[in-house]
Amino acid sequence: MTPETHTLAPAAVADIREIKARYPVAQSALVPALLRVQAEYGWVPPETYDGIAELLGLDTEVVAEVASFYLLVFTAPVGRQVIQLCTNVSCLLAGADAIQAHVEAKLGVKTRQTTADGRFTYIVAECLGACEEAPCMLVGEKRYKRLTREKVDEILDRTDS
Ligand code: FES
Structure with a gap:
């Protein structure tokens, strides 16, 4: 556009x-x-x-x-899907740091960056309100809980591919 x-x-x-x-x-x-x-x-x-x-x-x-x-008001173009990965305390205690490293390595981006193919904008986010099922992330408006590396792979591979 x-x-x-x-x-x-x-x-x-x-x-x-x-x-x-x-x-x-x-x-x-x-x-x-x-x-x-x-x-x-x-x-x-x-x-x-x-x-x-x-x-x-x-x-x-x-x-x-x-x-x-506001974090969720985008003042620059974003990817077709926006990923928000929670790294607040409950998610951190449940392994969000490893999930964060995995997502960043898989997509080749750091927070607030967009993948070269325009598929994803990735944001390290604050609490997403699902602490009891940490670690979690949002892809668009869909929330994914109890993340593992394998689950992240499966989610990202089938999202907007
Ligand atoms: S701390 Fe991650 S959802 Fe609340």
């Missing part, structure tokens, strides 16, 4: 207006609005910041700051 096409589509504009109406304070609608744009492009192109700001009645700088602050 070329940069010139990164404008807010009419459906996104309507959705952001609807999102704004749900919140008493416009700034509270900002992250949902950013995620709505991300749903459109897979990331939030900076050239959409002005449009988002105008719709929410905020400064463009505020939109840019919030977009760059």
Whole structure:
């Protein structure tokens, strides 16, 4: 997709207006609005910041700051699948460090990098809310638990190959 096409589509504009109406304070609608744009492009192109700001009645700088602050708002293009691997304490105690090393070696990337073939963007993440079944990761919106190296291989080999 070329940069010139990164404008807010009419459906996104309507959705952001609807999102704004749900919140008493416009700034509270900002992250949902950013995620709505991300749903459109897979990331939030900076050239959409002005449009988002105008719709929410905020400064463009505020939109840019919030977009760059949140881990799950992507301010650069990402792979077709986003992997989030938890390395917080419960997962670490259950072997997440070995899983992390395995994923990084298998994909040839470090955190916040995208594989050369564009399949995966890999992110070392905070707790994913499945501590009782650690170690775990998200691939897209699907959560995988009790990971082993073999399970990681099986998941990644069948995802978007
Ligand atoms: S610490 Fe990994 S899911 Fe909670």
